[in-house]
Amino acid sequence: MSINFDLNDLKAFRAVVEQGSFRRAAEAIRITQSALSRRIEKLESALGVKLLERTTRKVALSNVGRAFLPQVERLLDDLDLALLSVGDGGALRTGTLTIACVPSAAYYFMPHAIRAFHGQYPNVRISLLDASANEVSAAVASGEADFGVSFTGNLAPEIEFSPLLEERYVIACRQDHPLARQAEVTWAEAYRHDYISLGKASGNRLVLDRALAGMVVQKQSICEAQHVTTLLGLIEAGLGIAAVPSIAMPLGTHPILAQVALVEPQVTRQMGVLKRRGRTLTPAALEFERLIRLLPGTLPGH
CATH class of the missing domain: 3.40.190.10 (Periplasmic binding protein-like II)
Structure with a gap:
């Protein structure tokens, strides 16, 4: 078989698979859509097989293309690593x-x-x-x-x-909040203060609900948000405290925010x-x- 294709054709093939369309693939590798189509046609012609099944709505791998893809990815990744080992x-x-x-x-x-x-x-x-x-x-x-x-x-x-x-959940609060002076606080004690909670669509909310399934909370949250980053902004504004993963807190000293360890139970993710x-x-x-x-x-x- 005469191999009449090059690395750019293989990169074009991988881009189409990753992006799911010729238009997005062309944008990703910064060429025109017509140029991308020519590269795919050239590759398929050289191999004598159909790698992609194209309809008006989507692009999908053929059976041959599905088997060919892992080899292309391995070849391109190995080339990147080889280039890295030479020169600067x-x-x-x-x-x-x-x-x-x-x-x-x-x-x-x-x-x-x-x-x-x-x-x-x-x-x-x-x-x-x-x-x-x-x-x-x-x-x-x-x-x-x-x-x-x-x-x-x-x-x-x-x-x-x-x-x-593996990180633990902590209480985020303002430095002028009463809890900020404590080394640790129980969940029951934290929930006696005004607090902000995460919405049910949040992945963190799922983690906390599972860990605290047996806990009865008498006081409702004063506000609910979907993202931890939003909670931190609300805390800085003085709207209460919130349980957040420790990775969400600033490294080192922060002019406004403080964190307090949560215990009984200690919840981690x-x-x-x-x-x-x-x-x-x-x-x-x-x-x-x-x-x-x-x-x-x-x-x-x-």
């Missing part, structure tokens, strides 16, 4: 790195990793998708994100979870890195993962 690795790391992250980790935790990464690899642009746990999982599964940072839950079968840290099974991370993604794995040691209580 930093200079080779260009383009965009897309990371999906739950808002509680995106607010204070992730900026430290982005700052460290940008200092070493200024030519790589970071695209941060701050979204719910379900949306983070979906972004990684579809290939929209290179990897994700989220907590354990109902993950798709094609998602691999790698633990990053496991944060980790989400990857698509069978897919090797790009060199840039591998380096970013290394940086975020260094951060937990700087978190209070870890």
Whole structure:
């Protein structure tokens, strides 16, 4: 067989699979849609097979394409790693790195990793998708994100979870709040104060409801929000306290916010890195993962 295609054709094929359409794939690899179509046609012609089934509504892999995809991904990922081992690795790391992250980790935790990464690899642009746990999982599964940072839950079968840290829930309050002077507080005591709760659509709310199923709370929350980051803004405004994961709190001293350990019971969640099974991370993604794995040691209580 005469191999009449190149790496750009393979990248075009992978982009179409990841993006689910020719239009989005063309935008992702920055070529015209007609040029992308020619690359796919060239690849299919060289192989003598149909890799993609195209209809007016969607693009899907053929049976042959489904078997061919893992080999293409492995080849392209191995090439990235090989290029990294020669010459100036930093200079080779260009383009965009897309990371999906739950808002509680995106607010204070992730900026430290982005700052460290940008200092070493200024030519790589970071695209941060701050979204719910379900949306983070979906972004990684579809290939929209290179990897994700989220907590354990109902993950798709094609998602691999790698633990990053186990963190506890704490009370977030203003520094002038009476609880701020305490080393720890029980859940029952915390709920006697004005507090803000998370909505039922929140993944954190599910974790807390399961952990506190036997607790009877007499006082209702004064306000409900969907995201931990919103809770922190409401707390800063003086609307009460809230139970939040410790990763959502600022590192070091904050001019307004304080955190207090929650006990009886101590509730934790496991944060980790989400990857698509069978897919090797790009060199840039591998380096970013290394940086975020260094951060937990700087978190209070870890």
